[in-house]
Amino acid sequence: MNTNFNIENFIYTFSCDCNKAQKKTFSKNQVITTYIQKRNQLCILLSGNADLVRYDLNGNRTIVEHFSKNAIFGEVFYKVTTNNELLVEARSNCTVLFYTYDQLKKPCTKGCEFHKILAEHLPELILNKITDLNTRIELLTQRSTRDKLLMYFSLISTRKLSKTFELPLSLTDLADYLNVDRSAMMRELKLLKEDKLVDKIGNRIILLYE
Amino acid sequence: MNTNFNIENFIYTFSCDCNKAQKKTFSKNQVITTYIQKRNQLCILLSGNADLVRYDLNGNRTIVEHFSKNAIFGEVFYKVTTNNELLVEARSNCTVLFYTYDQLKKPCTKGCEFHKILAEHLPELILNKITDLNTRIELLTQRSTRDKLLMYFSLISTRKLSKTFELPLSLTDLADYLNVDRSAMMRELKLLKEDKLVDKIGNRIILLYE
DNA sequence: TTTTTTCTGTTGCATAAGTCACATATTATG
DNA sequence: CATAATATGTGACTTATGCAACAGAAAAAA
Numbered sequence: 001m002n003t004n005f006n007i008e009n010f011i012y013t014f015s016c017d018c019n020k021a022q023k024k025t026f027s028k029n030q031v032i033t034t035y036i037q038k039r040n041q042l043c044i045l046l047s048g049n050a051d052l053v054r055y056d057l058n059g060n061r062t063i064v065e066h067f068s069k070n071a072i073f074g075e076v077f078y079k080v081t082t083n084n085e086l087l088v089e090a091r092s093n094c095t096v097l098f099y100t101y102d103q104l105k106k107p108c109t110k111g112c113e114f115h116k117i118l119a120e121h122l123p124e125l126i127l128n129k130i131t132d133l134n135t136r137i138e139l140l141t142q143r144s145t146r147d148k149l150l151m152y153f154s155l156i157s158t159r160k161l162s163k164t165f166e167l168p169l170s171l172t173d174l175a176d177y178l179n180v181d182r183s184a185m186m187r188e189l190k191l192l193k194e195d196k197l198v199d200k201i202g203n204r205i206i207l208l209y210e
Numbered sequence: 211m212n213t214n215f216n217i218e219n220f221i222y223t224f225s226c227d228c229n230k231a232q233k234k235t236f237s238k239n240q241v242i243t244t245y246i247q248k249r250n251q252l253c254i255l256l257s258g259n260a261d262l263v264r265y266d267l268n269g270n271r272t273i274v275e276h277f278s279k280n281a282i283f284g285e286v287f288y289k290v291t292t293n294n295e296l297l298v299e300a301r302s303n304c305t306v307l308f309y310t311y312d313q314l315k316k317p318c319t320k321g322c323e324f325h326k327i328l329a330e331h332l333p334e335l336i337l338n339k340i341t342d343l344n345t346r347i348e349l350l351t352q353r354s355t356r357d358k359l360l361m362y363f364s365l366i367s368t369r370k371l372s373k374t375f376e377l378p379l380s381l382t383d384l385a386d387y388l389n390v391d392r393s394a395m396m397r398e399l400k401l402l403k404e405d406k407l408v409d410k411i412g413n414r415i416i417l418l419y420e
Numbered sequence: 421t422t423t424t425t426t427c428t429g430t431t432g433c434a435t436a437a438g439t440c441a442c443a444t445a446t447t448a449t450g
Numbered sequence: 451c452a453t454a455a456t457a458t459g460t461g462a463c464t465t466a467t468g469c470a471a472c473a474g475a476a477a478a479a480a
Contacts, residue, residue, distance in 0.1 A: 062351050079345065080344060172427060393440090
């Protein structure tokens, strides 16, 4: 999903005269930013994991996107105007770079190394984001809870190169990510076990098919 | 959703020595391309409308994305490997530019105008794509068929700046786009009419709330 | 440690949404 | 124009999923 290029190392190495970007750290469960459609904010996640979470008027919670190292996110990408609350929440301790789109758009007048390297790698980061979003859509357009679970497991499985893996999410979060009711998801999980398609020991998933 | 910049005009104006891009035209319902994960294809829709459509093993059809003028699409953005068939189908007559990602990535050695302008505007096109995808996810994560319909109508309404508008899709396609069963969607549409939230005369939708 | 909070696992019940089937309307096509 | 093909609209029935509620396990906090 993510590039091997390590922006963080580079950030630590180089300093940039013209750089208006802010670097901040967050601890688990802190709110990194809210989407309020004005600042054209663009962020890069240097380390840690975070989620874009939506709370709707009925109190429903949806994990809209999940971000890991090198993910880009922020208001620039989000023109949807509903009344819902959109927060980026840290899942673990995080380091985040804050830009505005304008800062990134125009080339650095001072010709500094920092901007050069960032501009060079931004297209790749963006490309990764698009494939992530497409994968997300693929997941959400699965017809049933069962299909969503199976596809999610399959994605993690290929990422980890193993039919056995730890769930990177709590089951509560997984339900919010797959956009299904938690108890309904638990029921389906049980049925998958009964059908000998999937086994689950604690946090560990074992795919039994193929 | 899309930029005001008109690539097509520009394409007709400039020619490019180094340009390996192919420009092709398609008539309604023709298949523009299939996603087969090898060629790193990247396409720009110069004119017309097209859909990325998925046919799954149960014969279900899903409209994954809808593309209009200046939309970019192609395999580069799509790393999902399911057994499903992924086709881009022309909804109307279309003109499409075909690139590979490699062609776009490296700067033109001949320094021609064509590449310069394209490179200049590509970030904006990509940004638009990301907001489109985020909107798509927002739509798909609506809880109920009713909510999906209401959000879809609201999107078109803001785009058209009017509470009255023609549906740009057939109802059959709309169901495939919202990822719901067609007859269930029809039922919900009837309920929305009964609840005096939405009216529908033929192809025309009238939003009655607010 | 103890206490509190969050997460997991499960149930009964209600209901939204899918399935199938068909009639009519509308749009393509020979 | 006639005929085929596709889209719309609706109803009866089934099923999947959501909802509410609770108990025990695990994790976090005091």
